[in-house]
Amino acid sequence: MTGKLRDDNGGRLASPEWLCAAGPDAEIILSTRARLARNIADHRFTPSASPAERGEIFAEIASSFAKDSRLAGFDCTNFITATSLSRRLLVEKRIASPELLSGQGDRGVAWSGTPFASILINEEDHLRIQCIEPGCNPLSAWKRADEIDDRLGGNLSYAYTEHRGYLTCRPDNSGTGLRISFLMHLPGLVLTRAIESVLSGASRMGIASRGFFGEHEVIGNFFQLSNRASPAQDESACIEEAQKIILEVAAHERSARRRLMKDARIELTDKVFRAWGILQHARMLSVAEFMNLSSALRLGIECEILPVKAPGDLNKALIQVLPAHLQHRAKKRLGETDLAVMRAEVVRTMVLRKIRKPRTET
Numbered sequence: 001m002t003g004k005l006r007d008d009n010g011g012r013l014a015s016p017e018w019l020c021a022a023g024p025d026a027e028i029i030l031s032t033r034a035r036l037a038r039n040i041a042d043h044r045f046t047p048s049a050s051p052a053e054r055g056e057i058f059a060e061i062a063s064s065f066a067k068d069s070r071l072a073g074f075d076c077t078n079f080i081t082a083t084s085l086s087r088r089l090l091v092e093k094r095i096a097s098p099e100l101l102s103g104q105g106d107r108g109v110a111w112s113g114t115p116f117a118s119i120l121i122n123e124e125d126h127l128r129i130q131c132i133e134p135g136c137n138p139l140s141a142w143k144r145a146d147e148i149d150d151r152l153g154g155n156l157s158y159a160y161t162e163h164r165g166y167l168t169c170r171p172d173n174s175g176t177g178l179r180i181s182f183l184m185h186l187p188g189l190v191l192t193r194a195i196e197s198v199l200s201g202a203s204r205m206g207i208a209s210r211g212f213f214g215e216h217e218v219i220g221n222f223f224q225l226s227n228r229a230s231p232a233q234d235e236s237a238c239i240e241e242a243q244k245i246i247l248e249v250a251a252h253e254r255s256a257r258r259r260l261m262k263d264a265r266i267e268l269t270d271k272v273f274r275a276w277g278i279l280q281h282a283r284m285l286s287v288a289e290f291m292n293l294s295s296a297l298r299l300g301i302e303c304e305i306l307p308v309k310a311p312g313d314l315n316k317a318l319i320q321v322l323p324a325h326l327q328h329r330a331k332k333r334l335g336e337t338d339l340a341v342m343r344a345e346v347v348r349t350m351v352l353r354k355i356r357k358p359r360t361e362t
Contacts, residue, residue: 016093016113016132016319017115017116017134018031018133019316023133023134023135023136025135025250027185027311028185028186028250029136029183029184030135030183030185030315031135032132032133032134032135032137032141032180032182032183033094033130033133033183034130034141035130035145035178035179036128036149036176037124037125037127037128037166037169037170037173037179038125038126038127038153038158038159039125039127039159039167040060040126040156040158041157041158043056043057043126043159045124045125045169046103046122046123046169047124051106054106054122057106058122060156061110061126061152061156062078062121064155065110068151068152070151071148071151073112074110074112074119075111076108077090077109077110078107078108079100079101079103079107080105080106080107080108085324087100087101088101089324089325090109092319092324094132095111096109096111096120097214098214099124100120103122105122108121115131116131117130118130119148125173127152129152131144131145131148136182136247138182139239146235176235178235180227180239182224182242182246183223183224184222184223184246184249184250185220186253187296189252189253190221191260191264192260194252198249199249202249205245206227206245207226207246207249208225208226208228209223209225209226210223210224219288220292220294221292221295225246225249227241257303269305272296272300273300275294275296275297276297278293279351279352280352283344284337284340284343284344285340285343285344285347286340290317290321290347291318294314294317294351298314313351314351317346317347317350317351320346320350321347323339326339326346329342
């Protein structure tokens with residue numbers, strides 16, 4: 001099977017539904033991802049498998065979709081045959097992972113746009129089933145991933161033992177194979193300089209943190225917080241514990257925002273309007289500039305400094321301003337300067353035009 005890559009005019013590459021900003025606690029928690037790691041019995045883990053064995057694994061997994069009519073909505077893309085632009089588009093939408101770009105041999109992703117779900121094939125593990133929901137919705141995301149897992153498991157023989165549970169490439173993923181991740185916007189904690197203490201506390205309770213793109217550098221005050229898998233826990237206990245900690249982090253963020261509005265309203269207002277002015281008039285923008293400026297704009301909207309409601313448009317822009325999406329829109333390869341120019345134009349025409357010019361607040 002080959003994935004169908006269409007444009008953003010209502011096609012399969014339209015903005016993922018988890019960007020809609022309509023889920024629980026979506027003003028702080030943009031999305032929740034549930035990911036299940038699985039491997040096929042009698043095959044070596046992907047990093048140790050030969051090219052021929054990787055091909056066998058990919059073919060076995062891809063054929064399993066044809067055996068279940070309930071999985072007919074999935075497109076399967078092999079990165080060997082996909083174009084470079086198609087691969088990068090899938091990564092930017094979080095359908096695939098950056099690790100698949102640098103992988104070798106048969107590897108790729110099976111994916112469905114609505115509802116959002118994807119199965120990474122031959123990344124670290126043979127399969128990584130992931131579902132993303134808007135807002136704080138770990139139970140719903142896990143139930144959808146678990147349903148797909150059951151369907152695939154009916155046609156595939158998973159590596160599993162009674163003692164260790166599901167066997168995975170990384171020992172810390174073994175057991176349930178479940179990881180729950182939350183994409184959070186935490187500008188209040190950053191501006192009040194409370195972020196380190198809050199994340200340190202979360203870390204002591206088993207929550208790891210990374211940046212928006214999966215690295216440790218934070219851009220735009222976005223953090224990905226995820227649980228560390230525990231073989232001793234079942235899925236429901238793992239989800240309940242992770243959600244409790246994440247909601248505590250969200251409570252700290254709300255408290256920090258109230259503190260800013262009470263003690264530093266004029267400074268915060270200045271920051272928001274400066275961001276508005278730059279985004280409105282800039283003719284070149286880097287990804288990092290947009291992420292940081294739009295973070296201030298988002299905070300201004302959520303604190304009602306800007307009398308508008310447009311978080312969904314800002315969420316979608318997080319994807320639309322990335323390099324592969326801009327090149328897909330331009331239908332040609334663009335250099336860094338042209339990308340920066342087009343990015344600024346997209347922000348003005350697709351995001352800010354939906355937000356009426358705010359009144360200056362003093």
